[in-house]
Amino acid sequence: xxxxxxxxxxxxxxxxxxxxxxxxxxxxxxxxxxxxxxxxxxxxxxxxxxxxxxxxxxxxxxxxxxxxxxxxxxxxxxxxxxxxxxxxxxxxxxxxxxxxxxxxxxxxxxxxxxxxxxxxxxxxxxxxxxxxxxxxxxxxxxxxxxxxxxxxxxxxxxxxxxxxxxxxxxxxxxxxxxxxxxxxxxxxxxxxxxxxxxxxxxxxxxxxxxxxxxxxxxxxxxxxxxxxxxxxxxxxxxxxxxxxxxxxxxxxxxxxxxxxxxxxxxxxxxxxxxxxxxxxxxxxxxxxxxxxxxxxxxxxxxxxxxxxxxxxxxxxxxxxxxxxxxxxxxxxxxxxxxxxxxxxxxxxxxxxxxxxxxxxxxxxxxxxxxxxxxxxxxxxxxxxxxxxxxxxxxxxxxxxxxxxxxxxxxxxxxxxxxxxxxxxxxxxxxxxxxxxxxxxxxxxxxxxxxxxxxxxxxxxxxxxxxxxxxxxxxxxxxxxxx
Ligand code: ADP
Ligand code: MG
Numbered sequence: 255x256x257x258x259x260x261x262x263x264x265x266x267x268x269x270x271x272x273x274x275x276x277x278x279x280x281x282x283x284x285x286x287x288x289x290x291x292x293x294x295x296x297x298x299x300x301x302x303x304x305x306x307x308x309x310x311x312x313x314x315x316x317x318x319x320x321x322x323x324x325x326x327x328x329x330x331x332x333x334x335x336x337x338x339x340x341x342x343x344x345x346x347x348x349x350x351x352x353x354x355x356x357x358x359x360x361x362x363x364x365x366x367x368x369x370x371x372x373x374x375x376x377x378x379x380x381x382x383x384x385x386x387x388x389x390x391x392x393x394x395x396x397x398x399x400x401x402x403x404x405x406x407x408x409x410x411x412x413x414x415x416x417x418x419x420x421x422x423x424x425x426x427x428x429x430x431x432x433x434x435x436x437x438x439x440x441x442x443x444x445x446x447x448x449x450x451x452x453x454x455x456x457x458x459x460x461x462x463x464x465x466x467x468x469x470x471x472x473x474x475x476x477x478x479x480x481x482x483x484x485x486x487x488x489x490x491x492x493x494x495x496x497x498x499x500x501x502x503x504x505x506x507x508x509x510x511x512x513x514x515x516x517x518x519x520x521x522x523x524x525x526x527x528x529x530x531x532x533x534x535x536x537x538x539x540x541x542x543x544x545x546x547x548x549x550x551x552x553x554x555x556x557x558x559x560x561x562x563x564x565x566x567x568x569x570x571x572x573x574x575x576x577x578x579x580x581x582x583x584x585x586x587x588x589x590x591x592x593x594x595x596x597x598x599x600x601x602x603x604x605x606x607x608x609x610x611x612x613x614x615x616x617x618x619x620x621x622x623x624x625x626x627x628x629x630x631x632x633x634x635x636x637x638x639x640x641x642x643x644x645x646x647x648x649x650x651x652x653x654x655x656x657x658x659x660x661x662x663x664x665x666x667x668x669x670x671x672x673x674x675x676x677x678x679x680x681x682x683x684x685x686x687x688x689x690x691x692x693x694x695x696x697x698x699x700x701x702x703x704x705x706x707x708x709x710x711x712x713x714x715x716x717x718x719x720x721x722x723x724x725x726x727x728x729x730x731x732x733x734x735x736x
Contacts, residue, residue, distance in 0.1 A: 276310055277302035280334035287330055296323060299619065303348055308339050311346045316618045318583060320347045400470045401460060405453035411578055413571030416447060419562035423451050423535075427458035430466065430501050430533040435560040437524075437534035441541050442564030445602030448537040451564070452503045455535055459501050466500040473509035477516045496523045503535045511547030521552050528555075567603065569693075572596040575603060579610050587613075587624045594629050597697045601689070609633060644687040644735045646698045652734050653680040656727075665700035678710035679731065685711055687735055 277300075285293055301313040314320050323331065335343035407427070412420050419442075422435050438455075440448050456468045471479075483492035496502065502523070510517050527534055538545060541563070542556045567575065573596045580587055595613075599606045612632050617624045634645050654661045657676040664677050677699060684695045685707070692704035699707075717724040 271305075273302045273305040273310065276305055276338045277312065279338035280310075280331075283334040283337050284327075284330055287333075288327075295615065295619065296327065308342045309344045309346055310335070310339065311348050313348045313350065315350055315621075317349055318585070318614055318618050320349050322615070323347075400475075401456045401468065402453055403457060405450045406457055407454045409578055409582065410447065410450055410454055411567075411571060411574045413567050413574070415565040415567045415571055416451070419451060419564050422560050422562050423455045424458075426533060426535065427455045427462075430459050430463070431531045436528065437536055437556060437559040439536045439538065439542060439556050439559065439561040440564060441538045441561065443539055443602070445604030446564040446566065447603055448539075448564060449505055452505060452535050452537055456501065456503050459533075463500075467498065468501040468503070469496070469499040470503040470505065472505045473507050476504060476520070477509065477513055480516050480519055493519070493523065497526050499527070499532065501533045501535070502527055505537050507536050507538045507548070508540060508545060510552075511545060514549075517549050517552055521549070521555070524552070524555055528558075534559075566601065569596055569600075572600065572603075572606060575606060576610060579607060583614060585614055585624075591624055591626050591629050594626050595633070597694045598633050598690070600691060600694065646684050646688055646690060646695065649683045649687060649735070650680050650698075653683065653731060656731060665698075667700065678714050679728070681707050681710040682714040682728075683731060683735070686732075 281297060284297055296319075299315055299319070302310065303313045304311045314323065331345060335345060407420075407424060410416075410420060419440050422438055423440070425433050426435050426438050440451055442448055453470060456470050459466055460468045480492060483489050504520075510520065524534060536556065542548075542553050542561060545553060573592055576587075576592050576596060580592075591613075595606070595609055599609050609629075609632060613624050613629060616622070616628060616632055622628060630647065634647060650661045650664055653676050654664050657672070659673055659676055663673045664680060666673065668674075681695055681699060684690065684698070685692070688695075690698070692707040696702040696704050696707045714724070714728070718728055719725075
């Protein structure tokens with residue numbers, strides 16, 4: 255190597271900047287606290303850009319990325335800042351809104367610093383002396399509403415699946431304690447919007463009635479607070495605390511099952527509040543009659559008001575939910591992708607949102623358009639594989655391979671024998687190995703309707719009974735999926 259070359263190499267390695275050292279310290283804490291996958295996804299793309307006194311500026315790839323960090327890692331970032339810069343350390347984001355070209359610098363905008371848990375609490379409770387000290391214990395009693403402003407009626411999509419619960423909820427929100435829906439009991443299986451709906455009621459009341467104290471609590475937290483209050487000789491305070499609220503929202507009451515002492519206390523609080531005309535709102539993952547382990551006297555109270563269920567949203571409602579979500583994120587996705595997702599994910603709304611978030615994350619990280627291809631990959635990795643190893647795509651590929659046709663042939667309108675039989679077989683296996691409803695299976699086979707799928711399944715069943723070759727083929731194909 256000639257001396258000139260050596261000089262050149264040396265010049266290319268700048269001394270480490272202070273900001274890099276500080277950020278590296280933060281990363282050390284972060285790396286230890288989260289899974290590698292999350293670290294790679296959410297922290298490796300971050301570039302530390304400047305350090306101004308105690309203010310650290312980091313550059314993130316998009317607005318969405320910034321929000322994700324704020325929503326999911328705000329506490330971790332705080333911890334990391336404490337470690338690297340001390341309590342006064344602050345964080346500022348610079349968000350790339352235009353990646354620029356060789357000639358133009360990337361355009362960025364700055365966003366506010368990390369919210370700390372203290373100042374993200376609702377304002378009207380700041381003055382309460384009980385809140386003077388930051389919470390040491392998550393389950394200590396604090397007059398904090400635990401309401402999440404993100405849940406509102408506006409962003410709760412209405413459909414046949416939730417009409418009764420939503421309108422009863424809205425009536426309660428407008429006239430808390432004054433309707434006959436007291437208590438209001440909302441039930442439905444996981445991820446169908448119970449928490450969203452009851453939080454929306456709480457938020458509405460809080461925003462419209464200055465004088466009403468609204469309390470949202472999960473049954474688990476309620477139980478833990480109760481246990482802690484006994485341990486600390488504070489049972490009286492516990493009761494006083496809950497008996498003072500105007501609106502009590504208690505989420506997932508199925509968790510009270512078998513907890514006799516907690517139920518006794520809840521029963522007294524319930525009676526007290528009800529007598530005073532205070533509003534009680536509850537949720538459960540099953541109808542009251544199936545709540546085993548709950549005392550009859552409590553169950554009979556639940557029936558005083560209105561019980562309304564949430565059902566799985568239908569296709570149109572799922573589309574509307576996805577659209578609302580995208581609108582809130584400021585993201586545009588083509589209709590075919592939305593439809594693909596709505597067809598494929600049909601069990602619950604949480605899963606649906608999970609897919610959309612992953613899609614956005616993928617797209618934002620790889621700076622790639624969200625198209626059906628990306629949606630397919632995401633679905634394959636995220637939703638379907640969690641429960642079932644076999645996805646409809648794999649089935650189509652395996653069956654097409656076996657018969658030496660293409661997946662496109664299988665989805666085509668062709669009625670040639672060479673593709674009809676494999677197509678029917680693949681539909682038959684799709685029914686067997688995936689949770690997809692017939693309508694969705696049809697959709698994945700070139701938009702066929704569900705009666706075609708039924709017909710296919712029937713004819714394969716008949717053929718298996720009458721033709722040993724078909725039976726053998728089915729066994730062979732099944733062996734791929736074991
Ligand atoms: P649950 O409490 O029943 O398990 P959640 O209320 O937590 O379900 O809902 C899961 C997710 O789905 C939340 O992010 C919620 O905002 C969303 N969601 C559920 N139902 C709807 C709806 N009808 N419109 C919009 N979003 C919904
Ligand atoms: Mg919930």
